[in-house]
Amino acid sequence: MEKMSETEINERLASMEGWGYEENAIHTSLEFDDFKDAFTVMTRIAFEAEKMNHHPDWSNVYNKLEITLSTHDAGGVTEKDFKLAKIIDDLVS
Amino acid sequence: MEKMSETEINERLASMEGWGYEENAIHTSLEFDDFKDAFTVMTRIAFEAEKMNHHPDWSNVYNKLEITLSTHDAGGVTEKDFKLAKIIDDLVS
Numbered sequence: 001m002e003k004m005s006e007t008e009i010n011e012r013l014a015s016m017e018g019w020g021y022e023e024n025a026i027h028t029s030l031e032f033d034d035f036k037d038a039f040t041v042m043t044r045i046a047f048e049a050e051k052m053n054h055h056p057d058w059s060n061v062y063n064k065l066e067i068t069l070s071t072h073d074a075g076g077v078t079e080k081d082f083k084l085a086k087i088i089d090d091l092v093s
Numbered sequence: 094m095e096k097m098s099e100t101e102i103n104e105r106l107a108s109m110e111g112w113g114y115e116e117n118a119i120h121t122s123l124e125f126d127d128f129k130d131a132f133t134v135m136t137r138i139a140f141e142a143e144k145m146n147h148h149p150d151w152s153n154v155y156n157k158l159e160i161t162l163s164t165h166d167a168g169g170v171t172e173k174d175f176k177l178a179k180i181i182d183d184l185v186s
Contacts, residue, residue, distance in 0.1 A: 035148045039139045046132045055128045059152030 003076035012082055019085060025057075025070035026077055026085060030092060032063045041065065041092060048087045054080045056088075096169035105175055112178060118150075118163035119170055119178060123185060125156045134158065134185060141180045147173045149181075 004012075009021050019028045032038040038060055045067075049055045057068040067088065069081040097105075102114050112121045125131040131153055138160075142148045150161040160181065162174040 035139075036143055039136075039143075043132075043136065046128075050129055050132075055155050057152070057154045059150070061150045062148050 001071055001074050001078040001080055003071070003074040003078060009077050016085065016089065018089075021077070024076045025068045026081055027066070027068050028085070028088070030065045030067070032065070035062050038063050038065050044091050045088055048091075049084060052080065052084060052087075054084055056084065094164055094167050094171040094173055096164070096167040096171060102170050109178065109182065111182075114170070117169045118161045119174055120159070120161050121178070121181070123158045123160070125158070128155050131156050131158050137184050138181055141184075142177060145173065145177060147177055149177065 006021070009026070013019055013021055013026065018030075019026050021027075030038075030041070032041065042058070042060065042065065045056065045058075054071070057070075059066045069084055070076060071078040071080050099114070102119070106112050106114055106119065111123075112119050114120075123131075123134070125134065135151070135153065135158065138149065138151075147164070150163075152159045162177055163169060164171040164173050
C-alpha cells in the first residue's frame with residue numbers, strides 16, 4: 001500500500017461528505033441519537049475493520065464518534081483508508 | 094449524585110490499580126492482544142454503561158483502550174464513576 005499525495009487525497013475527499021485531511025490522516029465526526037446507536041455503528045465498523053485488518057483510531061463520548069484513518073505502515077493515507085471510509089459512510093447513510 | 098472531593102477521590106484510587114485522577118475525571122489505559130480483544134471488552138463495557146445510563150469517554154487504537162470517567166451533570170467524579178471503574182476492572186481482570 002502506497003502513501004497517497006496530499007493532492008490525491010484532497011481530490012478524493014472532494015467527492016466525500018464530512019471527511020477532512022489533517023496530520024497525515026483523514027477524519028470524520030459522527031453524531032447519533034444516543035450511546036446505543038453510536039455503539040451499534042461502532043460494532044458494525046469493528047467487524048469490517050477486523051475483516052480488512054485495517055483499524056480506525058476512534059473515540060466516543062455518548063452519542064458522538066470521532067474517527068481517524070491512516071495507514072501506519074505507509075506513514076500516511078492509502079487506498080485502504082478510503083476503502084474503510086467508504087464502508088463507514090455506507091453504514092451510516 | 095454529588096461530586097467527590099479530590100481527597101476522597103485519591104483515597105479511593107489508592108486501592109485501585111491503573112487508575113489516575115486528572116482534569117476532574119478518572120482515567121485508565123488498557124492494552125490487549127489485538128483489536129478483537131480490545132473491542133470485545135469495549136462491547137461488554139458498553140452494555141454495562143448503557144444499563145447504568147453512565148457512559149465512558151473512551152478512545153481505541155488497535156489493541157489500546159483509553160478510558161475517562163466523570164459525571165457531567167455533577168461537574169466531576171462521583172460514586173457512579175467508581176462503580177463503572179469497578180465493573181471495568183472486574184471485566185478485564
